[in-house]
Each structure stands twice: as C-alpha cells, then as structure tokens.
Amino acid sequence: MATDIQMPGPVCLIENTNTQLVVNPEALKILSAITQPVVVVAIVGLYRTGKSYLMNKLAGQKKGFSLGSTVQSHTKGIWMWCVPHPEKPNHTLVLLDTEGLGDVEKGDNQNDSWIFALAILLSSTFVYNSMGTINQQAMDQLHLLPSYVTELTDKIRAKSSPDANEVEDSADFVSFFPDFVWTLRDFSLELEVNGQPISADEYLQNSLKLKQGTSPKEEKFNLPRLCIRKFFPKKKCFIFDRPTHRKKLGQLETMHDDELDPEFVQQAADFCSYIFTNSKVKTLSGGIQVNGPRLETLVLTYVDAISSGDLPCMENAVLALAQIENSAAVQKAIAYYDQQMAQKVQLPTETLQELLDLHIVSEKEAIEVFIKNSFKDVDHLFQKELANLVLTYVNAISSGDLPCMENAVLASAQIENSAAVQKDVAHYDRQMGNINANIKLAISAMNFSSKEKGTSVERQDQEEGCGPAEVPAQLEKRRDDFCKENMKASSDRCSALLKDIFHPLEEEIKQGVYSKPGGYHLLMQTMHELKQKYLQEPRKGIQSEEVLQTYLRSKESVTDAILQTDQSLTEKEKEIEVQRVKAESAEAAAKMLEEMQKKNQQMMEEKEKSYQEHVKQLTEKMEQERAQLMAEQERAMALKLQEQALLLKEGFQNESRQLQREIENLKNNMARKKKKCVIS
Known part of the structure; x- marks a missing residue:
C-alpha cells in the first residue's frame, strides 16, 4: 500500500451476523495490497463506551468509525481502517474497531468471546475501553462476559498439539500477545494514594494488586488480576474526562477541539501520541514481521478455525502462512x-x-x-x-x-x-x-x-x-x-x-x-x-x-x-x-x-x-x-522474573512458586534451543 493511498473510511473486516463470523472479501483485497509492515491496534469494550471516537482520532479523522449516539450498538463484528502510519515511514497503521460487548439485543454472548479473542490474536496493541474507575465491577466485566481474559486458554491455543499432561503456560502466549492499554472514560476520581499523587499507570498497577486468602471471594477477586498480569506483561493506562456535556455527546463528530473539555483534548492527544510512538509492528513467533498479506492469512485461518468449531491456534496460523x-x-x-x-x-x-x-x-x-x-x-x-x-x-x-x-x-x-x-x-x-x-x-x-x-x-x-x-x-x-x-x-x-x-x-x-x-x-x-x-x-x-x-x-x-x-x-x-x-x-x-x-x-x-x-x-x-526465538524467550524470561519478584514482594508465595515452575520450564526450553543447529 503506497503512502499516498488512503482508505476513505473503514470497511467491515469480519461480519457478525446470525451468530456467524464471516470474512469480507473486500477487506481482504485491501490487506493483500499492503506490502509494508503493519502496526495493528484493536479496541474492545462494552458497547456505548466511546471506542469508535478514539479510533477515529488515531485515524486522524473526525468521522469514520460509527460512534453511535443511542443505546444500540452500532459496530457489528470487526471493522478495519488502514492508514499510513503518521510517525513510522513505510509502515501502515491498521485500526480494528470491534462490536460492543454485552449488547443485550444479541442475547448470546458466544461471539463476544470470539471477537475478543480475535482482537487479541490480530493486534500488536490491544486497547480495553471501559467507563469510570477500575473497580471490582470493571474486573467482573472482564471476568464474566464471559471469562474473556481468565479463560483465554479455552479460546486460544499457542500450539497445535500441546502435551496432554501439560497446561500451556503464559510464556507460550506472551510471545505473541499484544501490549495491553486500558482506557478509562469519564474518569472522575483524583489520582492519588494516601494523599500522594500517582500516575495512571501506577493507578492500574495498584488496581491489579492481589488479596491474601484462598476463599472463593479472594479467588474471584484475584483471578482476573492475576491473568492480566501474566498474559499482558506490558501494560499502560489512560484516563479521560468527559469530553463535553452529556446532552452534546451525540454531536462529537461535528464538534471542534475548542468546543470540548481541554483536559479531554489533551488526554486524547497523549493517548494518540503513545500509540503512534510505542505500538510495535505485529510480529509472529520468531520475530517474523506481519504485512498486509500475512495479516490476511491470519484473519482467514482464525475465522475458518472458529467456523469449523476448532480453537484458533497461532502455530497452525503460522504454518498456513509458511505454506x-x-x-x-x-x-x-x-x-x-x-x-x-x-x-x-x-x-x-x-x-x-x-x-x-x-x-x-x-x-x-x-x-x-x-x-x-x-x-x-x-x-x-x-x-x-x-x-x-x-x-x-x-x-x-x-x-x-x-x-x-x-x-x-x-x-x-x-x-x-x-x-x-x-x-x-x-x-x-x-x-x-x-x-x-x-x-x-x-x-x-x-x-x-x-x-x-x-x-x-x-x-x-x-x-x-x-x-x-x-x-x-x-x-x-x-x-x-x-x-x-x-x-x-x-x-x-x-x-x-x-x-x-x-x-x-x-x-x-x-x-x-x-x-x-x-x-x-x-x-x-x-x-x-x-x-x-x-x-x-x-x-x-x-x-x-x-x-x-x-x-x-x-x-x-x-x-x-x-x-x-x-x-x-x-x-x-x-x-x-x-x-x-x-x-x-x-x-x-x-x-x-x-x-x-x-x-x-x-x-x-x-x-x-x-x-x-x-x-x-x-x-x-x-x-x-x-x-x-532465543531473544523472544529471553524477553519472556525477564518479564516472568519481574512478575515473580512483584508476587514475592506482595507476599504471594504459592503464585510465586507456580511462576517459578514456568520459569524453570522456560529455562529448560532455552537450554535445548541453545544447541547449535545441525542438519542431519
């Protein structure tokens, strides 16, 4: 995709109709023409939380992704907008806006979980958008709709044939999982702890702290937090004030920045700047950079797996791409x-x-x-x-x-x-x-x-x-x-x-x-x-x-x-x-x-x-x-050691020992991989 060619607006990439996920050939044709490396940013969250507005900002446009000013979810399936990357020459920014989760009109939440899983599999930066503060309700939304994060291994496989006696540890997923960004909309609290100001990232870190205890209540509290910490080692948080008066929210597409809350305008600018600067190129296992045709193959492979009743598997996707x-x-x-x-x-x-x-x-x-x-x-x-x-x-x-x-x-x-x-x-x-x-x-x-x-x-x-x-x-x-x-x-x-x-x-x-x-x-x-x-x-x-x-x-x-x-x-x-x-x-x-x-x-x-x-x-x-591969595993090792040190500091010995077993497994794998390649 040449840098002077731009899509005038988003197109549907994966349509969600009648509980079926269907890939749009028009979108695949667009991807097949993009020879540059792609930076893929996907956003997920409950419907009517302003996801599309942020994606339009990333596209540099006021309009594009449908904002939806009513209580109905406007975005169905996954929509795609490919634009030249504003800060990385010869790169394409692929924006994926997803159907709002938890839409009561759908009744069946099964496709919600697949859309969530696909957003993770396809993106290099995964944005989770929610309203208000990070409280137990926000965590429950992640946990109960339906167990998106805490049961990721039920929806996604890293290997096509894992050992029957082995549960895939987080290292298998960390190597290809995206960076995690949590955006908090209409945030009204003061960012401080014990009277001392803290950053949004520190607020997220504090919100992910675990509680001591083994009762069902503590387990319910800790499970989503522990999962986010394990599967998404790199985390970022942004807070947003309400952009304007509630009655004017339906007019956001036509309002200029000087008509919006100045704090919100700056917060949105900071968010875009971070995404442009820090979001990395989508890569596969072994450091393989993804371009448009490769992303096209990933989309087809994952959706075909889901349609046939299988689990979307990274290894199978890479093998299909290799062929x-x-x-x-x-x-x-x-x-x-x-x-x-x-x-x-x-x-x-x-x-x-x-x-x-x-x-x-x-x-x-x-x-x-x-x-x-x-x-x-x-x-x-x-x-x-x-x-x-x-x-x-x-x-x-x-x-x-x-x-x-x-x-x-x-x-x-x-x-x-x-x-x-x-x-x-x-x-x-x-x-x-x-x-x-x-x-x-x-x-x-x-x-x-x-x-x-x-x-x-x-x-x-x-x-x-x-x-x-x-x-x-x-x-x-x-x-x-x-x-x-x-x-x-x-x-x-x-x-x-x-x-x-x-x-x-x-x-x-x-x-x-x-x-x-x-x-x-x-x-x-x-x-x-x-x-x-x-x-x-x-x-x-x-x-x-x-x-x-x-x-x-x-x-x-x-x-x-x-x-x-x-x-x-x-x-x-x-x-x-x-x-x-x-x-x-x-x-x-x-x-x-x-x-x-x-x-x-x-x-x-x-x-x-x-x-x-x-x-x-x-x-x-x-x-x-x-x-x-060794470089990937060394990065995973560093992140695991960092998380283990944090668990020990917080006093969670059992979780630390479990992570230590994963670290030992990773060390053994690395030792085997260090042997010199020999053609037999």
Whole structure:
C-alpha cells in the first residue's frame, strides 16, 4: 500500500451476523495490497463506551468509525481502517474497531468471546475501553462476559498439539500477545494514594494488586488480576474526562477541539501520541514481521478455525502462512535463476565447466532469494526433500533405470502429499524428456555416500505441504535443462559448420575428382585442411569433437571406396592405411571417452557443491531463526522474573512458586534451543 493511498473510511473486516463470523472479501483485497509492515491496534469494550471516537482520532479523522449516539450498538463484528502510519515511514497503521460487548439485543454472548479473542490474536496493541474507575465491577466485566481474559486458554491455543499432561503456560502466549492499554472514560476520581499523587499507570498497577486468602471471594477477586498480569506483561493506562456535556455527546463528530473539555483534548492527544510512538509492528513467533498479506492469512485461518468449531491456534496460523509464502518464495527463486542464466549464458559454451560455473553462481543467489522470502521450514523439509531426491536417483541407478528428475519430483510429491509440487511438475513437464547420455553416466558415477544422506531422512506427510523442498529439485532440473540446451546448441552449431566447410569436398567427391590414381592421398590432405579449418572456428561448444567424429565416421565408406580404387597404391600400402585409419579412429574414441569422464567428474563435483550450498544456507537460516526465538524467550524470561519478584514482594508465595515452575520450564526450553543447529 503506497503512502499516498488512503482508505476513505473503514470497511467491515469480519461480519457478525446470525451468530456467524464471516470474512469480507473486500477487506481482504485491501490487506493483500499492503506490502509494508503493519502496526495493528484493536479496541474492545462494552458497547456505548466511546471506542469508535478514539479510533477515529488515531485515524486522524473526525468521522469514520460509527460512534453511535443511542443505546444500540452500532459496530457489528470487526471493522478495519488502514492508514499510513503518521510517525513510522513505510509502515501502515491498521485500526480494528470491534462490536460492543454485552449488547443485550444479541442475547448470546458466544461471539463476544470470539471477537475478543480475535482482537487479541490480530493486534500488536490491544486497547480495553471501559467507563469510570477500575473497580471490582470493571474486573467482573472482564471476568464474566464471559471469562474473556481468565479463560483465554479455552479460546486460544499457542500450539497445535500441546502435551496432554501439560497446561500451556503464559510464556507460550506472551510471545505473541499484544501490549495491553486500558482506557478509562469519564474518569472522575483524583489520582492519588494516601494523599500522594500517582500516575495512571501506577493507578492500574495498584488496581491489579492481589488479596491474601484462598476463599472463593479472594479467588474471584484475584483471578482476573492475576491473568492480566501474566498474559499482558506490558501494560499502560489512560484516563479521560468527559469530553463535553452529556446532552452534546451525540454531536462529537461535528464538534471542534475548542468546543470540548481541554483536559479531554489533551488526554486524547497523549493517548494518540503513545500509540503512534510505542505500538510495535505485529510480529509472529520468531520475530517474523506481519504485512498486509500475512495479516490476511491470519484473519482467514482464525475465522475458518472458529467456523469449523476448532480453537484458533497461532502455530497452525503460522504454518498456513509458511505454506503460502514458501510456495511464492520457490517461484521467486526459480524465476530469479532463470533470469540470471538467461542474462549470463551464451549458448553454446566452450566447455561444460563454463556452464556449470554460471549455474553455481546463479543457484547460490537463487537459494538466497528463497531463504530471504521464506520462513518456518518445518522439520527442515528443504534439506530433507533434497535427500529424498538423491535417494530417488540412487534407487533408479540400482535398478538399472535412467535417473529422471520428473520421477524424482513426483516421488517426493507423493511422499510429501504436496499438491503444489505436482502442479509445478505438470507445468514443466513439457520441458523434460530423456536426460542426455553424458548426464546419465555422470549420475551413475555418483559417490554412493549420498545414499547414506538420503536414507537417514524421516519421511513425514504434510497436509497441503509446499514449497521449500522444491527449490533444490527445481534448480537441478533447470541446470539439466540448460545442459541439454547447451548440448543441442553446440551440436546445431557444429553440424552447420561441418556442412558449410565440407560442402565443396562432398561436391568434388560426387564429381569424381578423387577417383583417380593418387586421389586418396589428395582426399586425405584436403580433409585434414578442412578439419583444421573447422577446429579453428570459435564457440563450437562441448559437442565439437563428438559431432566431428560422427561426421567423419559417416564418410568412412566413401573414403574406403576411394582407397580401394586408387591404382597407385599397392595392397600393402592400402592395408597400412586401413590400420592407420583404425588407430586414428580409436584415438579419437579414447579422447571422446576421456572428455566424457571429465564431464562426469565435473557433474559429480557440481552436485556435491550444490548439496553443500543448500546445507550451508539452510543452516545459516536455522541459526538466525534460533537466535530470534532465543531473544523472544529471553524477553519472556525477564518479564516472568519481574512478575515473580512483584508476587514475592506482595507476599504471594504459592503464585510465586507456580511462576517459578514456568520459569524453570522456560529455562529448560532455552537450554535445548541453545544447541547449535545441525542438519542431519
């Protein structure tokens, strides 16, 4: 989304009708066009508490989100407004205004809880808007409508398959939960404790203090507070005076700031400034920044899960996103490779090594393109698929068949159950065909140590699996295609040269110029001169010798006939000449075999280099992702230690011990993650 393009107003992102949540395609189309990182701010609260006014302020507009000046809830579902971020260049601010919770007209509060959960899952800053002070009634609204915060683990899962004996601790959620901002509207109390002034943040902190005791009353008091403290380590509070006289509240959209309470105007400005400055880009596990298309995928994944009766799961959402993006990353990498080879390669190349050198450089850069545009290569499928391909080749060789890239990719597609791979194979099927004989010899000479790499691979089924694994297969196929094109270009060039150079000689043979005494020696002299002329021609390519020998063999019957009819030669001289020709032919065949073996060795070395390059770049990618995950866990650890210290200070030993167990689990996870990444 370019910075000069703005939505004129909000659109419905998720519609809530007849107890069903439905995604609006128009809104998804808008998100798909936003290539910039997104800062997502969602606001939730009871209906008729002025949520939409704050969101309009963040959008820099007086009108947009419906304010609703009656006792009816105006906003239905979740509405979205995307605007250029006012303080972060090349970022988009996505504002999500939610349906007012607790609307008595709806009767069923089930969708309230899903809207609340979706607002948390989609946002990087979560604003909870309420009226008046933070008292037990305000906490009860969080707790009872219906248990939004205290039962978040019933509505949201961090992992697709948590251990049956393990309750997901807050660290699993903290890594992707948004920052928490509580806005208190029509706040009329003085901010002070024991006669001393305090800030709004200190007021929130005091309001979240726990009470000693284990009775149901204390548990009811502590439960929402403890949950907010655990799940939302970063908290902020803003208070707002009433903006104007109650009778004028319905005219807020048309009133200028100088007509509103000055305190309220300043408070609203402070709120906007904080959001613009401190709200971070929406990120996923591993520090992956979310842009418009990624947010689009998250919306679809979560709503589809809810519609099918499942829990919205962060891990599944990331996997779905990875499949989409890795498929696109494969296509980008292959397109880049094709572009580079088309620019760099001039067929035919003089040697096979010249072509392979260009391939290696282009392949390395193509893998870099893939690595840059991909993420979450689950179970290292990128490397495992490469090993599967090697194993497929070896199995084909063992059975005496010709190793075929098409068969290898199809076998891998069956192993991975990947519709995307099959589609790509079909698309490029017309480019395949039998691999040239020298490629067959090269592959048959492969070092069988590759087999050991292939057999160690665990083959795992992936639903609708995609893409990262396709890169080595596709690039190897592209290399083979270029090798075949190079050979054909060389053969065509050499055949054309021979036809042009030897045409006068063939005409002389037809005219009987050499059918006379001494004609054979004259023929040999002429052919030698023409061969030298052919050999001096530039850019004949790798088929130069083979095409020449094939041509000369095709003329053996003619030269032999001229030899036998040459009256000037004795039978002994003719026999000697026959032996000379045979020796020369054998020498040429030996030279061709040597060239073939050289090509085989070059192909073997290139395959090993290619494999090592895949492993090297994948390992670097894994190390980067591991470092990002470690940074996330270290932040979670710091927040847990901070909360534990606060619990100890307040005298809550049991809660502190429970948090200590979570800290120990997190430490163990971090210790495992610190081990260096190894490609097996």
